[in-house]
Amino acid sequence: MAVKVLVVDDSGFFRRRVSEILSADSNIQVVGTATNGREAIDQALALKPDVITMDYEMPMMDGITAVRHIMQRCPTPVLMFSSLTHEGARVTLDALDAGAVDFLPKNFEDISRNPEKVKQLLCEKVHTIARSNRRYSGLPSVAPAPAPAAAPAPAHAPATSSAPTRPAPATPRPTAAAPAHAPTSSAAPKRKPYKxxxxxxxxxxxxxxxxxxxxxxxxxxxxxxxxxxxxxxxxxxxxxxxxxxxxxxxxxxxxxxxxxxxxxxxxxxxxxxxxxxxxxxxxxxxxxxxxxxxxxxxxxxxxxxxxxxxxxxxxxxxxxxxxxxxxxxxxxxxxxxxxxxxxxxxxxxxxxxxxxxxxxxxxxxxxxxxxxxxxxxx
Structure with a gap:
């Protein structure tokens, strides 16, 4: 069965180009497009795609806010497009915190110069995250756990600092049992002076x-x-x-x-x-x-x-x-x-x-x- 994809971007050129690249793969079906975060939420609810490709900077509602709403209302694997800048990196990390599974650099020059490589990478990413374990409503908070009494927080990390709050997770999809030879003991590991x-x-x-x-x-x-x-x-x-x-x-x-x-x-x-x-x-x-x-x-x-x-x-x-x-x-x-x-x-x-x-x-x-x-x- 083909992987159903929703393409979200405020650029008409980029929506068309991404849709064309994905549609060239017989095992991928572009079921819809959206021009902003609000449309993305509506389309996700209506079309129930297997994967969403998401831009960050859009009118009406940005991509990160849309990802948070989607993870709460209809958990779906999201592939973010990101610019290769320090700010683009920061935004992409925020999107991953919000629940996106993975990201790809948004580089128009690569699409024009090396379309076959871009096609292979994009389609591979879509197929991979469609099989991921991340159909759930967000991720638990990564705020640091209380430190042991003997380990006071350093000056660069105040005790009051915390990570961005995220929704609690729903139950993940069932996964296959681990192979019989895989050690899965929950016993405390043996201490050793690791270097x-x-x-x-x-x-x-x-x-x-x-x-x-x-x-x-x-x-x-x-x-x-x-x-x-x-x-x-x-x-x-x-x-x-x-x-x-x-x-x-x-x-x-x-x-x-x-x-x-x-x-x-x-x-x-x-x-x-x-x-x-x-x-x-x-x-x-x-x-x-x-x-x-x-x-x-x-x-x-x-x-x-x-x-x-x-x-x-x-x-x-x-x-x-x-x-x-x-x-x-x-x-x-x-x-x-x-x-x-x-x-x-x-x-x-x-x-x-x-x-x-x-x-x-x-x-x-x-x-x-x-x-x-x-x-x-x-």
């Missing part, structure tokens, strides 16, 4: 990382590296956002940065991040031959070489299998690898690859990962 916590993720990752990192106390003892598939224009804004929400410090990684407890370094978009045994971060140019820039496998692989069995790696929601080969190297070195469970993933791709390869030491729900990290490390 590095490495977290890799893709689609659904911005919100998932917020959910995990806001549970960590300011005195979290292990240095942290974060690898999120994201354009170069977005990672600085994302790091700034996390830094405001979390008790730990978060920054976009720069070449020569030193790993230290209580600091999370986010791999810059379009580049690769490696670590060495002296605790130094190396930022390398993104190799065009690699699908992912940054790439989880590369960071995990360097961590296995630098720290042996003293790494705790976590693979969160995302499509594809990035992280699997890096996790294999970590396991060979004696390190621990955790995976997010299927039911709490937006896209159960990267964690599934870990589980199917028998590389997962534990499989946890997203809401439990932060607590287990504290139990394992603090």
């Amino acid at each position: 590095l916590l490495a977290i890799g993720t893709s689609t659904g990752g911005p919100v998932a990382l917020q959910r995990v990192l806001t549970q960590l106390p300011a005195n979290f003892p292990a240095p942290i590296v974060l690898i999120q598939h994201m354009p170069a224009a977005f990672t600085k804004a994302f790091a700034e956002r996390l830094d405001k929400l979390c008790r730990i410090s978060v920054k976009e990684a720069e070449d020569g940065d030193q790993l230290r407890p209580g600091l999370a370094l986010l791999a810059p978009g379009g580049k690769q991040m490696m670590v060495d045994g002296r605790g130094t971060v190396k930022i390398l140019p993104g190799d065009e031959r690699l699908n992912y820039r940054p790439c989880v496998d590369i960071t995990f692989g360097s961590a296995s070489k630098a720290y042996g069995d003293k790494v705790l790696a976590v693979v969160l929601t995302g499509m594809g299998a990035d992280g699997r080969e890096g996790a294999r190297l970590l396991k060979q070195s004696g390190s621990q690898v955790w995976a997010q469970d299927e039911a709490s993933c937006v896209i159960y791709g990267m964690p599934m690859a870990i589980v199917k390869a028998n590389l997962a030491d534990a499989v946890y729900s997203l809401d439990d990962i932060g607590r287990h990290l504290v139990e394992a490390c603090v």
Whole structure:
């Protein structure tokens, strides 16, 4: 059955072009269009599409407000279009907080210059998020949980600060049971003096990382590296956002940065991040031959070489299998690898690859990962 799509944009050219690209795929049907957020809500209720593509800046009602209403009234996977600017990144992150599943850069030049590549990417995104686990009414708040008494909040994150409020979730769609070989014990993990916590993720990752990192106390003892598939224009804004929400410090990684407890370094978009045994971060140019820039496998692989069995790696929601080969190297070195469970993933791709390869030491729900990290490390 064809995926039904509602296209929302105030630009007549962009609506027509996106509709043409999608309609060229025999497994996608454009069932309607809308020119502003209010029309989008009405059309979503009337047409019940499988996926909505959504612009942000529109008259009458902007895209983020429309996403919030849609998640409350007729939960539907939303793909946002975003400009490749710092402000565009901030807006896109707000949209993901509001309940959007994923985003694509809105670049008219690419559509004109490389239509086949744009068609492939857009149609692939639509098919992927149509199969996502995100038909629900929004996401729970990612406001930090109360800190332990021994972990006062740092100056950069006042105790009164909180994340944007979002509606409570409805029950997710049923998902297939985890394979029999997937460890799913809810028992507290064994404590170990880890020298590095490495977290890799893709689609659904911005919100998932917020959910995990806001549970960590300011005195979290292990240095942290974060690898999120994201354009170069977005990672600085994302790091700034996390830094405001979390008790730990978060920054976009720069070449020569030193790993230290209580600091999370986010791999810059379009580049690769490696670590060495002296605790130094190396930022390398993104190799065009690699699908992912940054790439989880590369960071995990360097961590296995630098720290042996003293790494705790976590693979969160995302499509594809990035992280699997890096996790294999970590396991060979004696390190621990955790995976997010299927039911709490937006896209159960990267964690599934870990589980199917028998590389997962534990499989946890997203809401439990932060607590287990504290139990394992603090």
